[in-house]
Amino acid sequence: MENIALKTTNITKYFHDPVTIPVLKNINLEVKKGEFVSIVGKSGCGKSTLLYVLSTMDRDYEGVLEINGVQATGQSLNSLAAIRNESIGFVFQFHYLLPDFSCLKNVMIPALKLGKFSPKEVEARAYEKLKMFGVEELALKKANKLSGGQQQRVAIARALINDPAIIMGDEPTGNLDSKNTGIVFDLFQKLSHEYGQTLITVTHDEDFAKRSDRIVEMADGEITNHGHR
Amino acid sequence: MKISVNTEIALTYLSSRKKQTVVAAMGVMFGISMFIFMQSLMKGTNDYFEKSSFSTTAHIRLYSENKVADAHMLNSYLKDNSTKILTNPKQLQQSLGLTNPYGIIQNIRKNPQVVAVTPQVTTNVIYASGSVNINGTVAGVNIDEEDKMFDVQGNMKEGDLHDLNRVNNGLLIGKGIADKLSLHVGDNITVRAGSGSPMIMRVIGIYATTIKQIDETKSYANIVQAQNLLGKDRSYVTDIKINLADYNNAPKVARDMETITGYKAEDWVQSNEQLKAAFKIRAIILNSVIGVILLVAGFGIYNILNMTIYEKIKEIAILKATGFPGNSVISIFLQQAVYIGLMGGVIGVIVGFLITFMVSKIYIGAGTLKYLPMSFYIPHYIEAVCFGILTTIAAGFFPARKASKVDPVTIIRG
Ligand SMILES: Nc1ncnc2c1ncn2[C@@H]1O[C@H](COP(=O)(O)OP(=O)(O)O)[C@@H](O)[C@H]1O
Ligand SMILES: [Mg+2]
Numbered sequence: 001m002e003n004i005a006l007k008t009t010n011i012t013k014y015f016h017d018p019v020t021i022p023v024l025k026n027i028n029l030e031v032k033k034g035e036f037v038s039i040v041g042k043s044g045c046g047k048s049t050l051l052y053v054l055s056t057m058d059r060d061y062e063g064v065l066e067i068n069g070v071q072a073t074g075q076s077l078n079s080l081a082a083i084r085n086e087s088i089g090f091v092f093q094f095h096y097l098l099p100d101f102s103c104l105k106n107v108m109i110p111a112l113k114l115g116k117f118s119p120k121e122v123e124a125r126a127y128e129k130l131k132m133f134g135v136e137e138l139a140l141k142k143a144n145k146l147s148g149g150q151q152q153r154v155a156i157a158r159a160l161i162n163d164p165a166i167i168m169g170d171e172p173t174g175n176l177d178s179k180n181t182g183i184v185f186d187l188f189q190k191l192s193h194e195y196g197q198t199l200i201t202v203t204h205d206e207d208f209a210k211r212s213d214r215i216v217e218m219a220d221g222e223i224t225n226h227g228h229r
Numbered sequence: 230m231k232i233s234v235n236t237e238i239a240l241t242y243l244s245s246r247k248k249q250t251v252v253a254a255m256g257v258m259f260g261i262s263m264f265i266f267m268q269s270l271m272k273g274t275n276d277y278f279e280k281s282s283f284s285t286t287a288h289i290r291l292y293s294e295n296k297v298a299d300a301h302m303l304n305s306y307l308k309d310n311s312t313k314i315l316t317n318p319k320q321l322q323q324s325l326g327l328t329n330p331y332g333i334i335q336n337i338r339k340n341p342q343v344v345a346v347t348p349q350v351t352t353n354v355i356y357a358s359g360s361v362n363i364n365g366t367v368a369g370v371n372i373d374e375e376d377k378m379f380d381v382q383g384n385m386k387e388g389d390l391h392d393l394n395r396v397n398n399g400l401l402i403g404k405g406i407a408d409k410l411s412l413h414v415g416d417n418i419t420v421r422a423g424s425g426s427p428m429i430m431r432v433i434g435i436y437a438t439t440i441k442q443i444d445e446t447k448s449y450a451n452i453v454q455a456q457n458l459l460g461k462d463r464s465y466v467t468d469i470k471i472n473l474a475d476y477n478n479a480p481k482v483a484r485d486m487e488t489i490t491g492y493k494a495e496d497w498v499q500s501n502e503q504l505k506a507a508f509k510i511r512a513i514i515l516n517s518v519i520g521v522i523l524l525v526a527g528f529g530i531y532n533i534l535n536m537t538i539y540e541k542i543k544e545i546a547i548l549k550a551t552g553f554p555g556n557s558v559i560s561i562f563l564q565q566a567v568y569i570g571l572m573g574g575v576i577g578v579i580v581g582f583l584i585t586f587m588v589s590k591i592y593i594g595a596g597t598l599k600y601l602p603m604s605f606y607i608p609h610y611i612e613a614v615c616f617g618i619l620t621t622i623a624a625g626f627f628p629a630r631k632a633s634k635v636d637p638v639t640i641i642r643g
């Protein structure tokens with residue numbers, strides 16, 4: 001059991017606006033450590049909603065979520081924040097950088113919060129991450145001066161800064177050309193295979209999904225195929 | 230120096246919206262400088278009036294007061310235990326003189342709080358010169374001690390007050406008396422005290438205080454002359470005037486003296502009720518003005534932070550998503566409030582001092598008051614900074630708490 005990174009038991013979630021409808025129905029998902037999983041499905045089937053639940057940000061659901069063998073369901077806001085800071089890197093669908101800060105600072109902030117490394121070390125690590133995605137020359141630019149694709153790459157760099165056990169991405173390559181999508185994919189694969197980090201990505205990119213370790217298919221708030229080989 | 234992420238974020242937010250930050254800080258600065266200015270003006274004014282009241286009033290005046298008749302005499306005469314009924318009791322004229330005044334004075338001097346004690350003979354008189362008579366009072370004093378307590382020298386217009394010790398029948402008169410009777414130093418004046426016979430005295434000096442009523446009635450004589458005027462012996466003393474090291478202790482010390490001596494001890498607070506009332510009214514006006522100013526400054530901070538939070542709600546969601554707990558978010562926004570408060574506070578203290586200083590140089594020249602009385606009192610500045618910081622923290626707390634409650638998913642989901 002100890003090689004399970006993330007596990008859900010009967011997770012069900014409703015939206016009440018305008019009428020109460022179930023968006024997630026009895027989701028039972030298990031992701032192993034070091035696994036690279038893609039979640040696919042039609043638009044509106046509940047992929048993003050599921051990812052927010054898995055990321056511990058959304059607490060309004062039924063069922064149980066376990067991360068690294070620890071039950072996250074029912075924990076306090078503060079301890080969930082600490083779990084996210086240390087163990088989960090999240091790439092949002094619409095990248096979401098802090099516009100008043102430089103790219104470098106944007107990448108550094110979660111690490112400064114964690115406080116595991118000195119500010120000097122954090123800066124060096126942040127540069128390293130930016131370099132991996134070919135945006136190191138943008139490091140000192142303000143985040144709101146960047147193109148969508150550049151912002152997305154900085155956002156991925158930020159998700160990796162604390163070497164999180166689990167990296168979640170909501171269409172992390174949605175704004176990237178095929179070359180950069182390739183770079184991101186290769187890197188994700190390297191993180192999972194060489195460094196044992198777990199990756200859960202929602203994607204519309206069929207190639208991207210096919211090359212990952214496993215494809216989880218969703219439809220209408222349910223998992224229709226767990227993709228185990 | 231290592232600054233925390235929260236601080237770094239707070240400072241970045243402040244500097245990325247410089248204009249609003251400066252405006253909010255100006256609000257605080259205005260509040261604090263006004264606070265300092267008003268406090269300095271009020272304390273200056275209060276001190277001035279207090280000081281000028283002490284130029285005529287001692288901290289404590291001990292004298293013999295008339296008493297209402299009681300059953301005391303009846304009791305000692307009718308020694309049985311019958312019930313005595315006293316109808317319509319009247320005030321009894323006591324001897325105006327104090328019994329054993331020099332013994333009392335010696336006793337009073339033993340109190341370590343007392344810095345000056347002087348006996349005095351006060352009597353109502355009629356001044357006459359030519360065919361004109363006016364009413365007044367003569368204070369028989371030891372002029373050296375009187376001068377030490379009330380700075381008579383500072384009020385002298387003509388003549389030398391020490392002549393009271395040298396010239397037989399010398400009299401130091403108020404300027405009002407001199408004007409009414411057209412008297413100059415060296416002239417003679419007839420003084421008659423109640424039942425006593427008239428006495429011809431010599432004007433040795435003329436003084437003027439800020440209080441017209443005193444100048445028109447009061448004159449000083451040597452205590453021995455006053456006793457002669459009344460036909461009394463050397464042990465006749467009507468008042469004992471006492472000054473303390475700290476006049477704020479006067480009420481308490483006066484009560485003690487009353488119990489020890491059995492005479493009435495009137496402290497300056499009792500004899501200057503209107504002064505105290507004026508202090509109180511000024512304090513109320515001042516505090517309401519300060520309250521309004523600080524409220525406005527606080528509202529400025531509240532407003533700017535509320536706007537920041539409204540604009541930065543997405544970023545707050547990001548911070549929380551990447552693992553900032555609620556209290557970090559509170560800290561980020563509260564720090565912004567505190568920095569605005571500190572900035573406004575430091576400038577406010579400087580501006581407040583400058584305003585106070587400049588106003589203290591404005592010439593008004595009303596009577597003896599040449600310049601507006603301003604006090605430069607360090608605790609005002611400390612209070613101002615404390616109040617300023619308290620206001621900013623209070624104003625910043627509610628927006629900060631609101632920010633900490635932002636639910637990241639709702640914002641990020643869009
Ligand atoms: N805040 C919301 N209130 C009500 N319904 C919502 C809300 N957000 C999303 N939904 C609905 O929930 C379903 C799943 O949405 P989402 O998880 O974003 O789908 P996907 O990411 O797979 O495209 C959709 O039908 C969507 O309309
Ligand atoms: Mg989606």
